[in-house]
Amino acid sequence: MIEIKNITRKFEHFTAVDNLDFTVSEGEVLGFLGPNGAGKSTTMKIITGFLAPSSGTVVIDGHDITNEALQAKSLIGYLPEGAPSYPDMTVVSFLEFIAEIRGYRDQERDSRVEYVIKQVELGSVAEQRIETLSKGFKRRVGLAQAILHDPKVLILDEPTDGLDPNQKHHVRDLIRNLAKDKIVIVSTHILEEVSAVCTRAIIISEGRIVADGTPAELEAQAPEEHIVTSAAPGRLEAFFRHITEKGVQAV
């Protein structure tokens, strides 16, 4: 279980994340939504221990991300925004490097790398330098390093950003398959992604939670005047606009 306990993050006088408090359980795929600047990436950086909160704590399976950072971080796979990596390295050498950092050696290292290359379909570019890859393939390298150690918790910041429709479809299938025995938090702007892969969605606005429910529950709350299409993502978009445009009271 992930416990996010009253986290707040200030940048000087600006509050980017404002007292967020929620838990995520095994088997849940949580879509983390919000308009630009709502505080999604900041929250993900705090959950993964890359950024300290100004106040509050995050506990991953009983381990505090600040006080027991090593144990907590070993349970997490993180795809940051933009998926930074080492552009000079080939895909294989980068993934071998990550595998070593994760403590794998020799045959075990090679088999982990082989496994993720297959999972994320990187075989055709395995020996290519990362800087020469298309945006979609770079994103897949980021996904590969996030899942390499088969982490219990996956935090994915806009995982399908820059992918073509086929790749998007493939990555969503992958997330669905991986999610069975994991906790997944996916930040996205793409609402059809939420309907496609998430069991729950949280919408934040100005650093605060304004909605929390299953995609179907949120879709059902869409006001008729906002609905452009009655298909599921259209309803979710209508609800998203309704709740983030009007400055609705945080729940």
Ligand SMILES: Nc1ncnc2c1ncn2[C@@H]1O[C@H](COP(=O)(O)OP(=O)(O)OP(=O)(O)O)[C@@H](O)[C@H]1O
């Ligand atoms: N290091 C920083 N210093 C000052 N302000 C920051 C810093 N990092 C983030 N912010 C501000 O905090 C707010 C939340 O940013 P964040 O990147 O978390 O939003 P987001 O929801 O991920 O947005 P997007 O959807 O555009 O990626 C923004 O107003 C941003 O400018």
